[in-house]
Amino acid sequence: MLCDRCQKRPAEVHFTQIINNSKKQMNLCSTCASELQAGSLGFAPQLNLHDFLAGLINHHFTGSSIQTNALPQMRCEKCGSTEAQVAKTGLFGCSECYSQIGERVRPLLKRIHGSSIHTGKVPKRTGGTALIAKEIRILKNQLQNAIKYEEFEEAASIRDRIKELEQKLQ
């Protein structure tokens, strides 16, 4: 086999790349291989984030990153996006996808972020119970501190406030 690039010397380096289920193979002689590697990243184009994520999601759905046959077709009722589409683009079609298709991606979120529970900002007007849950979280931290510094009166009032809020959640 001759080198794909110079078509003169025999191919000694065989380079296979799989991105998004498409397989690319290059057969190069050692001279061309080292030139390409030294010259630029063009030899192994930088994986963009979406391709990478699509690969991860695909792997998650199918249990394999190179399987190319039909994916299980769970579909979002709201926007019609299928798992296959999500796996291909790395993007969800709408916010409903998170509760429809997203359930199955939850472990993946944990893998990306190291956590799967939001602890940050909550929209004031539409946050609903999330806002109360956040306040409880903050109060529980304050309670710990109050106990630590033996401010028991303060601790008691924080505890009452937490109880009150927890009732609202039920």
Added chain:
Amino acid sequence: MSLKETVSNPYSKWLEATGPENDVIISSRVRLARNLMGYPFPHVLGHENADKVLYAVQSAVAQKSLQEAVGNLELSRMTELSSIERQILVEKHLISPDMLEQPEKRGVVLRDDEVISIMVNEEDHLRIQCLLPGLQLKECWDLANTVDDGLEQIIDYAFAKEQGYLTSCPTNIGTGLRASVMLHLPALVMTRQINAVLTTLSKLGLTVRGLYGEGTQATGNLFQVSNQVTLGLTEEEIIDNLITVALQLVTQERAARRALHKEQLHQIEDKVWRAYGLLKYARTMTSNETMTLLSDMRLGVDLGVITGIPPGIIMELIILSRPAFLSKVKGADLNPYQRDIFRATLIRERLNSLSNE
């Protein structure tokens, strides 16, 4: 300043070298990804719905209370701008290159000093950005947070209790917050410490990129460091982490500069003055060469080797010498060779005007 004036002026508020730690940190940026409840995400959004999102955002930014809190915000549709003007907004970091595709679906909200910008229908319905000079991540977050609160008065966001703000890409869910600092690290590069530093950053859950985002090279020794994780941490935790790391980088870069200045004074002075000489007198100049020389010159300014040059001029010249900006100033499309000539001319004129001041 109107949007038309914004694209005619190479100077942005965030280029002022007035912020804290500005000898190393060029700028700070906070971006919040938000989506409207009930609409498909932009990559599958039809024209009619895209229009509805644009209208919703237009009325949300026009609220009196929001304008009172953060100043005058105005939405322009991408179709109202020429292709060169759109490209200039990219070169000024006010919109991403993705915004250039399908302009009929997209819009941009700008405050006239360019500190606040909101991309509409990019990867998410809203990308609220705040950009300030130097290390001002907290200030950026406060401002973005205020804009976010203001928009939320009218707009129903896609939000879930457990996953937080829902975004089209799962790497952004939770806080939807991406904070970044742009650093000038010439001494860490020269002393070959940069690779060790970059490896450490990736272990801390941070991403490093070049000046123009994902996949771009760190030309001109400019590096963008940003958080990777957006879910499971509070906004304040994310910001604090990044500030701590940025300050560490500042300390290390300064130490490397001092060492270079002490141990290789002649080499450094030679490098700086050669860069200054080329920028001041060369007749053609490629974009990459410009970035490298401006980086050397800025190092000279920061080390006190060259005096009388405002540090902000370096970023101003970088923006000025980008392809679309050159075409805009010239008033005509330029081929790469003509661009190199015109770039050298503009830089020369700007630097000579400084020495005459």
